Amino acid sequence: MPHQIQFNWRAYDTIRYPLPTGPKSLFEDEVPYCSDRVTDKSEAEILNWILRTPPARDLLFTNLDLLPTTYAQTSVTEPVLDRKTTRKPGDLDLILVAQPADPSRVISIQAKRVKVEAVNTYRDKVSNRHLGNVSVVIEQANGSRDLGFHLNYAMILIQVDGMARSEFNFLARGTTEGQFNRIYDRAWNVPLHSDVGLIFMEIAQPTGASIENSGYIAISVEKRSRPIEQPVSMNAKVRQLIQERSSM
16 A cells, blocks of 8 residues: 655745835745755755754654754764764764753754755756665664664755746645655665654755745654663763853
8 A cells, every 4th residue: 555654844935024116925936046055055054954944943843742942953973972983873963852951861863865956847856875875864863773862863854946846836846756755765775773763854945035035844754763761871971062062
């Protein structure tokens, strides 16, 4: 039987007042072109963008049952990880701590991006190198679980420049079904630990407008992480990280 994937999504557009040219419609193509495309953002850049962009951050936190006050940090190494470059993961792409005063339930997320560029309304292209990284992120998330974090996820970030899909409306300019199936199948090619969860998150730039001002985000927590008891030694390291970051 076909497997159905349920996404939750949010679309956003921006009007800045005063309007010098009269009324303006939302979710339209008639906007000044921005050369800064979402597909140009690196892995670290897109994760930081998610955390500072209210529609994206709220959607992620809501789907992981987290409060808005959750502590979030990207690109984490010391003091949480020992710098053993031969051991996966080399770093933690994102950690989330619902109660910073009691960091015994850390969510560790390893992420890899897949760049999708629409060629025309019905066809897009995907980097084969990025498809290969989908397998890597599963291995990294399995490694995070071995370190003992309370919850562990692999997250696949699909960054879509959908401007060329202009015959479709604003909300239908994401990844084509065929390309998403390739990404989805690649994610399940590598065995995922039974405790590790899997998230798909699509960030689309449907028009020439900056992704800061107009776009949509969709998320599917395809598999929930199973909680494990976090070691006391890890709690102390996370507490130290939060204290150090708070004092900066």
